[in-house]
Amino acid sequence: MSSAELILAIGPVLFGAQWKRDLARALGVNDRTVNRWTAEKIEPRPGVWTDLLRIMRERHTQLGSLIEAVEKHARASGERC
Numbered sequence: 001m002s003s004a005e006l007i008l009a010i011g012p013v014l015f016g017a018q019w020k021r022d023l024a025r026a027l028g029v030n031d032r033t034v035n036r037w038t039a040e041k042i043e044p045r046p047g048v049w050t051d052l053l054r055i056m057r058e059r060h061t062q063l064g065s066l067i068e069a070v071e072k073h074a075r076a077s078g079e080r081c
């Protein structure tokens with residue numbers, strides 16, 4: 001998987017419909033920089049992958065807690081999980 005393909009896969013999962021703008025903001029880069037990455041015109045600067053991992057791990061932790069909370073509510077309502 002190329003860098004562009006990976007960013008194109010990660011962006012929408014992390015940030016939804018406006019992912020390029022939001023990803024750029026989260027990484028402290030210009031929207032055009034993200035466009036250049038996805039067009040394979042340039043490679044991400046050093047540190048981008050580490051920053052992406054940090055963001056993904058934070059989301060993973062947040063989602064884990066929310067999943068547990070939703071499961072509790074579902075069980076309390078008699079729903080099967």
